[in-house]
Amino acid sequence: MAVGERERDPVTGQYTTGHDWNGIKELDNRVPRPILFFLIATALFSIVYWVLMPAWPIGVTYTKGLLGIDQRQTVEKAVEEAAAARRAAWAEDIAKLDFAEIRERPELMQIVRESGSTLFGDNCAVCHGLDGSGNPGFPSLADHAWLWGGDPEIVAETLRIGINSTHPETRFAQMPAFGRDGILDRPSISSIVSFIRNNAEGIEDLGPLDTKGVEEGARLFAENCAACHGEDGRGDPAMGVPNLMDDSWLTGSDRESLIRTISEGRQGHMPHWEDRLSELDRKILTLYVTEIINGKPEAER
Amino acid sequence: MIARLTIAERQIGLWLAGLVTLAGAALGIAGRNDVLGYHGLLITIFGAVVVVALLRNIDAPEPDESRLSEYYDDPIRFGIVLTMAWAVFGMFIGVWVSALLAWPELTFDAAWASFGRLRPAHTTGVIFGFGGNALIATSLHVVQRTSLARLPDQVSPWFVLLGYNLFCLLAVSGYFLGITQSKEYAEPEWYADIWLVIVWVVYFVLYIRTLARRKEPHIYVANWYYMAFILVVAVLHIVNNLAVPISLSSAKAYSLFSGVQDAMTQWWYGHNAVAFFLTAGFLGMMYYYLPKRAERPIYSYRISIISFWGITFFYMWAGSHHLHYTALPHWVQTLGMTFSIMLLVPSWASAGNALLTLNGAWHKVRDDATLRFMMVAAVFYGLSTFEGSFLAIRAVNSLSHYTDWTVGHVHAGALGWVAMITFGALYTLTPAMWKRERMYSNTLVEVHFWCAVIGTLIYVFAMWNSGIIQGLMWRTYNESGTLTYSFIESLVAMHPYYIARTVGGLFFLTGAVVGTYNIIMTIRHEPSLARHPAGKLAADGPLVAGE
Numbered sequence: 001m002a003v004g005e006r007e008r009d010p011v012t013g014q015y016t017t018g019h020d021w022n023g024i025k026e027l028d029n030r031v032p033r034p035i036l037f038f039l040i041a042t043a044l045f046s047i048v049y050w051v052l053m054p055a056w057p058i059g060v061t062y063t064k065g066l067l068g069i070d071q072r073q074t075v076e077k078a079v080e081e082a083a084a085a086r087r088a089a090w091a092e093d094i095a096k097l098d099f100a101e102i103r104e105r106p107e108l109m110q111i112v113r114e115s116g117s118t119l120f121g122d123n124c125a126v127c128h129g130l131d132g133s134g135n136p137g138f139p140s141l142a143d144h145a146w147l148w149g150g151d152p153e154i155v156a157e158t159l160r161i162g163i164n165s166t167h168p169e170t171r172f173a174q175m176p177a178f179g180r181d182g183i184l185d186r187p188s189i190s191s192i193v194s195f196i197r198n199n200a201e202g203i204e205d206l207g208p209l210d211t212k213g214v215e216e217g218a219r220l221f222a223e224n225c226a227a228c229h230g231e232d233g234r235g236d237p238a239m240g241v242p243n244l245m246d247d248s249w250l251t252g253s254d255r256e257s258l259i260r261t262i263s264e265g266r267q268g269h270m271p272h273w274e275d276r277l278s279e280l281d282r283k284i285l286t287l288y289v290t291e292i293i294n295g296k297p298e299a300e301r
Numbered sequence: 302m303i304a305r306l307t308i309a310e311r312q313i314g315l316w317l318a319g320l321v322t323l324a325g326a327a328l329g330i331a332g333r334n335d336v337l338g339y340h341g342l343l344i345t346i347f348g349a350v351v352v353v354a355l356l357r358n359i360d361a362p363e364p365d366e367s368r369l370s371e372y373y374d375d376p377i378r379f380g381i382v383l384t385m386a387w388a389v390f391g392m393f394i395g396v397w398v399s400a401l402l403a404w405p406e407l408t409f410d411a412a413w414a415s416f417g418r419l420r421p422a423h424t425t426g427v428i429f430g431f432g433g434n435a436l437i438a439t440s441l442h443v444v445q446r447t448s449l450a451r452l453p454d455q456v457s458p459w460f461v462l463l464g465y466n467l468f469c470l471l472a473v474s475g476y477f478l479g480i481t482q483s484k485e486y487a488e489p490e491w492y493a494d495i496w497l498v499i500v501w502v503v504y505f506v507l508y509i510r511t512l513a514r515r516k517e518p519h520i521y522v523a524n525w526y527y528m529a530f531i532l533v534v535a536v537l538h539i540v541n542n543l544a545v546p547i548s549l550s551s552a553k554a555y556s557l558f559s560g561v562q563d564a565m566t567q568w569w570y571g572h573n574a575v576a577f578f579l580t581a582g583f584l585g586m587m588y589y590y591l592p593k594r595a596e597r598p599i600y601s602y603r604i605s606i607i608s609f610w611g612i613t614f615f616y617m618w619a620g621s622h623h624l625h626y627t628a629l630p631h632w633v634q635t636l637g638m639t640f641s642i643m644l645l646v647p648s649w650a651s652a653g654n655a656l657l658t659l660n661g662a663w664h665k666v667r668d669d670a671t672l673r674f675m676m677v678a679a680v681f682y683g684l685s686t687f688e689g690s691f692l693a694i695r696a697v698n699s700l701s702h703y704t705d706w707t708v709g710h711v712h713a714g715a716l717g718w719v720a721m722i723t724f725g726a727l728y729t730l731t732p733a734m735w736k737r738e739r740m741y742s743n744t745l746v747e748v749h750f751w752c753a754v755i756g757t758l759i760y761v762f763a764m765w766n767s768g769i770i771q772g773l774m775w776r777t778y779n780e781s782g783t784l785t786y787s788f789i790e791s792l793v794a795m796h797p798y799y800i801a802r803t804v805g806g807l808f809f810l811t812g813a814v815v816g817t818y819n820i821i822m823t824i825r826h827e828p829s830l831a832r833h834p835a836g837k838l839a840a841d842g843p844l845v846a847g848e
Binding site: 042053 | 447598600601602611631632
């Protein structure tokens with residue numbers, strides 16, 4: 001098509017390129033200046049950036065850039081700074097002082113509150129719950145019942161070695177399977193459950209079955225259970241034996257759960273943290289659990 | 302459809318389908334002690350179905366010679382239906398996995414229904430099933446119309462379409478069976494990858510042969526983009542999937558690359574899959590259906606040129622921005638970041654070229670939901686390419702990386718750009734392909750449009766909020782030098798946004814279901830156009846408007 005005959009678009013008055021594909025045409029508009037401007041501007045920015053930063057490979061090495069920035073050094077420096085922050089005076093104090101002394105220092109307890117909450121959330125909450133109130137099979141850390149004792153020294157040791165864990169010094173505890181191993185038959189287990197449910201604190205929903213065989217249950221309890229749980233059924237923290245007469249239950253106080261516990265046994269598991277958390281972090285966590293989660297109403301945590 | 306193949310073509314088809322059946326049987330026998338056996342069976346059944354379909358029509362008479370003066374559209378029609386089927390499947394799985402993130406128990410107690418297996422079924426279903434079929438169908442339409450040439454034969458388009466869908470089936474069923482090579486968007490194992498290479502080479506040759514037959518002196522822009530899509534995806538696919546099978550009787554293969562080289566190869570692939578599959582291919586779609594529907598000339602041929610070469614050149618370098626602050630050397634990250642920034646200019650030039658093309662047709666945008674789909678797609682294309690370049694800046698990336706912001710960005714592109722331009726194109730293409738005056742219901746197109754827009758906005762805003770909150774929570778330190786928030790607290794903060802995301806996804810899925818219904822009803826009910834020259838190759842001048 002000769003130049004003189006070039007077609008114009010009736011709407012804009014602009015020339016077309018003369019191409020036509022199944023009815024699609026193209027206008028011959030120039031590339032708008034902003035496009036060229038930004039093409040040049042971004043290219044210039046890139047060139048300047050390449051000069052300043054590590055950018056282009058040359059053989060086995062690369063252009064290092066005038067600013068001398070390298071991400072590996074940046075990371076090393078950041079790690080070093082973070083480590084320095086952890087070497088601050090408060091860290092020394094927490095490492096040096098005993099639990100009672102730390103408790104008396106509000107500024108240290110503030111750090112326990114802050115760091116402990118993150119440590120607890122990242123390491124403990126998945127089993128014990130974000131507020132430490134526990135889950136079936138995972139004890140509440142917020143109530144006053146402790147399997148192994150709730151003194152900070154004891155909690156710190158539990159954190160270090162775990163319970164039924166792979167640590168060589170681990171705490172060990174096991175509830176035998178009286179039913180499965182043929183020590184007690186089903187009616188006997190039922191009687192023991194009746195005895196426990198009749199005597200434990202806070203069980204209001206006694207059903208008709210709970211009144212059957214209570215005396216027989218008391219006798220069987222003395223024979224089979226008292227060796228560990230004690231004559232009064234109040235347990236023994238020295239061996240990690242739970243108190244059966246309080247209102248704190250690890251796996252439920254209903255008949256079915258208790259029958260299952262006695263029949264099939266129980267053996268919980270708490271990992272040891274000696275390899276994963278530093279002594280400082282475990283100390284902070286211990287204080288966070290015993291001072292902030294335990295015994296404080298939820299609003300104060 | 303089969304009766305329209307020549308007798309010779311039916312015989313070639315039988316041979317090919319027979320070979321596939323035999324190959325499937327061989328794979329099944331070799332892999333009988335492995336999950337590979339199931340895939341051998343699947344391939345055998347697939348091949349056998351094609352064999353049976355061909356045999357049932359083998360005695361049909363030779364088709365009329367007049368077919369050669371018409372375009373060959375049968376595979377395109379089939380491709381449109383497949384596109385919508387994959388859309389509904391892929392988006393349904395998407396809503397499911399998003400709901401799983403809000404309510405983790407919302408699944409079956411079975412391995413196939415776990416998040417890790419459902420999630421690639423979603424991404425493959427929508428990217429390769431929905432997107433890929435849409436690209437194949439529209440590309441075969443566009444290349445014929447803009448070249449004024451019929452496809453060179455009737456076997457290879459079917460081989461491409463059916464072969465490609467066999468690949469998609471192998472991919473998705475493989476995830477449910479637990480088969481994956483764990484490369485994002487390249488999960489299928491070696492045998493499926495080899496099959497896709499064969500299919501893809503045939504696709505490339507088919508496209509070139511059609512272009513070679515063109516009766517137009519120039520090759521239209523849309524074809525540049527489709528060609529870039531086909532060529533580069535072949536290169537990406539082959540390089541990233543180089544792997545050694547542990548044996549020919551096992552589905553498992555190990556990548557040729559390891560460590561940071563593997564990561565770099567994967568994200569060179571991953572980002573260019575976004576670039577050449579989800580961008581270049583769909584730009585080809587936009588360059589044809591948008592001016593066609595608007596009945597306006599492209600705003601500027603020169604912008605088309607500068608954008609095409611800008612996009613194809615810059616994108617190739619940008620992949621390393623997926624690996625900022627990793628073991629990848631700093632200099633590679635610098636290159637990825639700077640090329641991503643330069644990439645913004647041709648991207649916006651393309652979006653601008655599309656929107657300026659609508660000058661003189663804005664009243665149509667107002668009235669016609671189909672054109673509005675394509676207008677909104679161009680806007681989201683501009684938005685997500687800006688966001689992409691922004692997120693590629695290292696400092697920004699340090700906040701956004703590994704957060705839901707990335708997920709939001711991807712979906713702004715996938716829902717807002719890729720899916721919307723596809724729906725616009727399909728609503729233009731479907732009536733043309735079945736010789737209907739218009740879609741079965743324009744009201745339902747309108748309903749689909751608003752479902753899609755509302756769904757996309759809810760989704761994207763939820764993920765922006767969620768991602769930024771997440772990023773800030775992960776980097777907030779308290780005075781004692783420890784992180785202020787535990788990871789689980791950031792999860793708790795995400796929960797409302799995850800619910801919102803599911804709601805957004807449900808809107809989008811609803812729109813796709815409405816669209817599928819509308820397309821089916823258009824195929825089945827609307828009476829045919831009485832116009833006789835429709836589909837005929839015209840010696841000169843345009844074909845029927847609206848195609």
